[in-house]
Amino acid sequence: MNVFERVYEIMSASFPEIEYRTQFGQKELLRHPEYRLITESDEKGQIIAFLAVWxxxxxxxxxxxxxxxxxxxxGIGNRLMSHYLGESDQLTVLEVELPEELISCRRIRFYERLGFHLNEYPYVQPPLRVGGQDLPLKIMSYPKPLTEQEFLACKSLLYDKVYRIPNI
Structure with missing residues (x-):
């Protein structure tokens, strides 16, 4: 199994279908120079964790x-994420589910322990699949909360480059 296939296997087992692309759509992202996969492997060389980043x-x-x-x-996720955050002092953002369920609150607390901040600005992830639904989410940022201007700039770039929805 190649790197992409293993990452996609973990991805599809870890996220609801609304939160990731089809296998073809996900693989197409590898053509973008801004997109990369960062993996963590066990002692046997089997991929056990990943970050997909822009x-x-x-x-x-x-x-x-x-x-x-x-x-x-x-502690694998903590180490992988801490290592990635330590590579650069650049602003880093991610999307999280609304803090309405226990599991989403736990995820938010995990990211907060790493130094992320939950931003309260309204945000919606556009559909990742044909016929999919918009998904209300929140943006978390590291190492500081976003100003409204920064949030709007991040949202605009995400919609344009990641979701391919221009001028939002």
Whole structure:
């Protein structure tokens, strides 16, 4: 199994279908110079965690982050994310589900322990699949909260480059 296939396997097991693209759509992202996959492997060389990131001149966007279900709770995600954040002092953002369910509140607390800040500005992830629904989310930012101007600039770039929706 190649790197992309293993990452997609973990991704599809970790996220609801509304939160990731089809396999073809996800693989197409690898053609974009701003997009890259960062993986963590176990001692046997098996990929056990990944970050899927977009790196733009003004900020970095972590689109997906997951650890294989059988490996969760051992600090792998914390190490991978801490290492990535330590690579640069550049603004980094990610999307999280609304803090309405216990699991989403736990995720938010995990990111807050890493130094992320939950921004209260309204945000919607456009559909990632044909016929999909908009998904209300929140943006978290590292190492500081976003001003409204920064949030709007991030949202505009995400909609244009990541979601391919111009001029929003």
């Amino acid at each position: 790196e733009f001149p003004i900020f970095r966007f972590i689109e997906h982050f997951a650890v294989d279900a059988s490996m969760r709770g051992g």
